[in-house]
Amino acid sequence: MPTYVEKLLEAARLREFSAEDREAQRRSFAYGNTHIENPLITRRTIDQQADSLPAKDEQE
Numbered sequence: 001m002p003t004y005v006e007k008l009l010e011a012a013r014l015r016e017f018s019a020e021d022r023e024a025q026r027r028s029f030a031y032g033n034t035h036i037e038n039p040l041i042t043r044r045t046i047d048q049q050a051d052s053l054p055a056k057d058e059q060e
Helices: 003-014 019-037 043-052
Strands: none
Touching: 019 043
16 A cells, blocks of 8 residues: 555544534434435434434433
């Protein structure tokens, strides 16, 4: 594998995500997977449902 690709992969492994980045990724994953099964699901639907859930630290 070319050295520059190895460097990019290593940088990606070491990158830390903010809570906002993780939440955006979580919602994107939920949308992508549910929209396949049900085309009526929208990003707005996912956002509404995610916003209605208790925060993770409230669940503990």
